[in-house]
């Protein structure tokens with residue numbers, strides 16, 4: 218470890234790191250992102266390490282635990298550099314063979330390769346896989362190849378050169394100008410122009426100002442912020458240091474939800490390393506500029522992602538928001554000027570400084586510049602994190618990158634914007650995805666969750682799901698949200714459970730508009746969105762629930778029955794044995810049937826029938 | 835309780851007895867005991883010189899805190915959006931039925947607590963259940979029933 222005493226020192230350090238690495242022949246990247254981690258990738262890291270040690274090969278070969286590679290559907294993922302041979306679904310017992318054949322040797326292990334489902338071809342290299350080839354990876358580029366807890370790896374790839382550039386002569390105003398020219402807008406949901414926010418905060422009066430990073434990521438189904446912070450914390454940190462310089466802040470906070478222990482750990486680790494290297498703390502790289510940084514854990518409340526609630530929580534109070542008439546850039550944390558940006562927003566900053574605002578603005582659409590990371594999940598083949606230029610058509614994301622819908626089912630809609638967003642139906646599949654277009658379609662960008670739904674997803678149930686979420690997460694401070702959203706939830710629950718009456722749909726719509734206009738903060742104001750957008754595009758489904766007491770997608774339990782097809786039933790009796798409720802009756806080798814009274818609609822019988830004899834009516 | 839309060843004091847000392855440390859202190863205390871014992875709340879209130887009502891308001895506001903002791907193993911069923919559309923409700927129903935618990939409840943022998951979470955970030959392998967820290971992915975009601983059976987058997991042994 219060496220402390221940088223001047224800006225020029227950074228280049229020297231980088232050269233030395235690169236020199237040191239020349240001895241390395243290959244690097245084995247093991248994804249330790251949340252997806253792969255849940256499939257046991259930590260054990261892979263240990264197994265590779267042991268294997269290399271026992272062969273005495275740790276000088277020439279190195280195992281590196283990385284952040285999320287992005288193609289989570291294929292996890293656990295192992296990539297061998299420099300060739301970038303991509304192995305999927307790797308198990309610890311395969312480690313020895315990989316080291317033997319593909320690390321020490323140059324052989325390719327066919328069985329571990331990714332198979333393109335459309336052509337049936339095995340693909341060797343990461344960059345040739347369609348999932349990656351169709352993306353534009355800039356912000357997320359290094360997350361899956363970066364050694365998560367090693368600042369030197371970040372520096373070797375040119376890390377902190379943007380900070381060096383800023384500190385070697387750019388005035389704060391010039392930095393702000395560059396960010397304004399880039400057209401970067403907040404990635405946390407609101408899409409507010411980042412440069413403009415920085416400028417207001419710079420101009421605000423006060424000796425002590427703060428920069429903050431919003432890593433609360435409350436939107437269920439979205440995990441790009443966590444993955445960025447976990448996998449490449451220095452990129453986020455570098456963005457924050459540059460922002461602090463531009464704004465004139467002396468202290469920074471990273472607010473991470475406690476459910477992300479790894480993100481907390483890696484962020485703390487990164488801060489410590491940056492301090493050790495003289496990139497944080499007093500006299501950064503020998504200049505007069507200094508910045509202190511802390512990590513704070515949130516308590517798992519969705520509302521704490523909202524800026525004023527987040528700051529209240531940082532002060533040790535209940536995370537309730539306040540009205541927006543006072544801007545946090547002027548009076549935020551402890552009543553002082555505070556600039557809050559999202560994780561991904563901060564991670565964009567070093568790229569903009571290195572390549573220039575004009576370069577950045579050359580990507581994207583007229584009013585949405587650059588790229589956006591989406592978490593592509595739900596009923597889609599290639600689940601994972603994808604980064605595309607703003608304005609990329611939905612079709613490209615769902616089909617070319619996402620590989621379409623599993624089991625040959627039909628695409629129905631994609632939900633974006635989380636609990637504040639809406640559903641985009643199939644007929645808008647060619648919609649270019651940017652801030653404006655999503656809004657026009659009745660949804661919003663949000664933090665970038667894209668939950669794909671197929672024909673077997675009930676849109677009324679989806680609306681109920683989000684309302685239930687919002688009822689639980691409403692902080693209760695204002696009445697429209699506390700009571701109104703609850704009433705909406707009751708109405709929609711009635712629909713799902715077959716109790717709805719004519720006129721309920723109209724009542725629901727009326728409530729939506731009232732809440733939109735009167736709620737205090739963004740949570741309440743946008744709470745009706747998931748309902749309104751599903752009514753807009755799937756009104757017939759609501760009507761089927763209300764008037765026909767029918768759930769077309771066959772999801773709502775009160776409106777369906779499990780039935781055995783006598784033509785297909787062989788009388789094997791498996792369903793009878795498996796049914797936890799004893800609801801299946803029938804003698805061996807004779808057609809079985811289900812007692813509707815006893816059946817709790819758990820679906821276990823259907824899952825077990827090998828003859829496909831059970832269906833839902 | 836003497837010994838327990840010592841742990842609380844240590845946590846407070848580590849963060850500093852300042853109001854802005856409240857949430858961080860409470861998170862650590864909650865983690866230490868698996869819940870927030872009443873004595874610990876009183877102690878925090880006294881040492882941070884803030885009304886006990888403020889500590890309680892934070893304790894009831896955030897989902898992470900529990901005012902009741904929780905079971906030795908916690909079953910977390912993810913009910914995030916990705917898990918929901920891939921069938922999380924059926925998984926949750928299964929657990930509720932088999933354990934006879936609603937989310938937030940604990941079995942009488944203090945062995946298990948059932949909780950739901952809004953997303954554990956493993957959406958790619960939805961639906962996901964975390965049992966005692968171990969993640970189970972691509973769940974089905976069937977698989978869930980097996981896991982519960984295994985836990986119950988373990989308990990009996």
Ligand SMILES: Cc1cc2nc3c(=O)[nH]c(=O)nc-3n(C[C@H](O)[C@H](O)[C@H](O)COP(=O)(O)O)c2cc1C
Nearest residue numbers: 403404405431434435522523524558559562739740
């Ligand atoms: C209810 C609610 C929840 C929010 N949750 C988040 C969140 O989890 N992460 C986030 O970055 N922004 C969230 N926001 C947006 C923040 O209030 C704020 O606009 C954002 O962090 C600013 O950063 P940006 O300009 O870089 O997007 C939320 C807003 C509302 C109203």
Ligand code: SF4
Nearest residue numbers: 786787789790792826
């Ligand atoms: S499992 Fe299928 S085939 Fe066997 S008895 Fe049940 S319905 Fe009939």
Ligand code: SF4
Nearest residue numbers: 796816817819820822
């Ligand atoms: S749905 Fe569940 S309860 Fe009903 S018959 Fe099938 S297995 Fe039994």
Ligand code: FES
Nearest residue numbers: 248250252253289
């Ligand atoms: S977690 Fe490994 S690819 Fe996403």
Ligand code: FES
Nearest residue numbers: 912914917954957
């Ligand atoms: S929604 Fe269940 S893991 Fe993300």
